[in-house]
Amino acid sequence: MAGTLDAVVVVVLNAAQTENVLFGPDGIVSLLKPGGVVLACATVPPDFARDMEARCAAHGVLYLDAPISGGAAKAASGQLSVMASGSDKAFVAAKPVLDAAAETVFTLGDSAGAGSAMKAVNQLLAGVHIATMAEALTFGMTQGVAPEKFVEVISKCAGSSWMLENRAPHIVDGDYTPLSSVNIWPKDLGIVLDIAKSAQFSAPITAVALQQFVAAAGMGLGGEDDAAVAKVYARNAGLKLPGKAS
Amino acid sequence: MSNIAVFGLGAMGYGIAASVLRAGHVTHGFDVVPAQVDRFRTKVVPQERLVRWQARLMRSLSWS
DSSP: OOOOEEEEEEOOSSHHHHHHHHHSTTOGGGGEEEEEEEEEOSOOOHHHHHHHHHHHHHTTOEEEEOOEESHHHHHHTTOEEEEEBOOHHHHHHHHHHHHHHEEEEEEOOSSTTHHHHHHHHHHHHHHHHHHHHHHHHHHHHHTTOOHHHHHHHHTTSTTOOHHHHHHHHHHHHTOOOOSSBTTHHHHHHHHHHHHHHHTTOOOHHHHHHHHHHHHHIIIIITTSBGGGGHHHHHHHHTOOOSSSOO | OOEEEEEOOSHHHHHHHHHHHHTTOEEEEEOSSHHHHHHIIIIIOOOHHHHHHHHHHHHHOOOO
């Protein structure tokens, strides 16, 4: 069946869903025009991205390894950062989407994999920073530091992080509406640890952060905002977090 | 104007689909959660062509 789509943007949870969308029964690849492009935005292992690029090429379709960062607000306003790698042709074909959705497009290599590698680096930091924020916020509570004061002061001090400024207010507000869910992190930090292991690179801080997110999921918080990792610390220390949930 | 499909209308995909649409492209949005597809269709683009594509593509795709 000849396709009519110029571009397909795949913004699903993981590698398995990406593969299913592209190559599952009646996969979307068959609905792309020859020379059309897939922009793959999920966080996936670099080897998976390379495999998808090759399989798309076998169907006459281009592939841009295009993990994204920036959060829901920047997605809505078309101001995402894209960590992209792929052929020149893939970049050209993807330009209408990139122009519309991205503020910053990093060109990281001429084949798939490099974009996903950079995304793994970002996810290592993002996941660790969320868990560390939760650890520091709840540690502060044991010392008489109220969560709202924590946010007010630390967000203006050297210990802050983008994640602290973005996520700690969720804890202060007791609002765990999932803008980015706990369940993202066992997956993404798992990818980091898998590829680190393949490289014989030990990433102990990432490993501990991963365990905290697994514990949160085990408490039934997998579908909550990832700031809910603070509830693991609160439970262990007998602390009462702001809001109706404790 | 390009003909573009966005698969996955979660927090990120929804914003991307809306941005692509805003830039003037024919935009088809898909998700395993029907309510998200309805939200995209009714709030962002009440467009007959998209509805036709939606029906056709959803028939042709299966999800795990």
